[in-house]
Amino acid sequence: MALVTCKLCRKIYNNALFAKKVCPDCARRLDDLYSDVRNYLRDNPRAKFNVEVLSEKLGADVRDLESLVELGYLNRDKIEIDSSSFKQDDDRQKLAKEFEGSIEKMKATVAAMQAQQHKTVSYGQSVYGDKGSRR
Ligand SMILES: [Zn+2]
Secondary structure (H helix, E strand, O other): OOEEEOOOOOOEEEOOOOOOOOOHHHHHHHHHHHHHHHHHHHHOOOOOOOHHHHHHHHOOOHHHHHHHHHOOHHHHOOOOOOHHHOOOHHHHHHHHHHHHHHHHHHHHHHHHHHHHHHHOOOHHHHHHHOOOOOO
């Protein structure tokens, strides 16, 4: 038995039975969120978005969205986007491409946010290191 702590809700779960980085409850929640995200991206292919925007639009926890990216949810079917809703391959491919671009952007955002979190461990340091955004 491999008991590990869920990184999202801190619950202990059996990693041997459920080989993911989050517990079954969180995985279910992420699955739901994932389809929401996918629907949102499909319905708003031209929308400019990032983790924060998605969090607001979908009423989701930013941490959950970050986990989606981290756990590779958004990678797993960037090519096999639900094709039934598209008449033509062209549409699908175009969307897949945009979807992919969006994911790249999201990854960059997540990476930036994580770097930021790292940086702001010390408040004084973050203020000191802030070069131009303060007015
Ligand atoms: Zn959990």
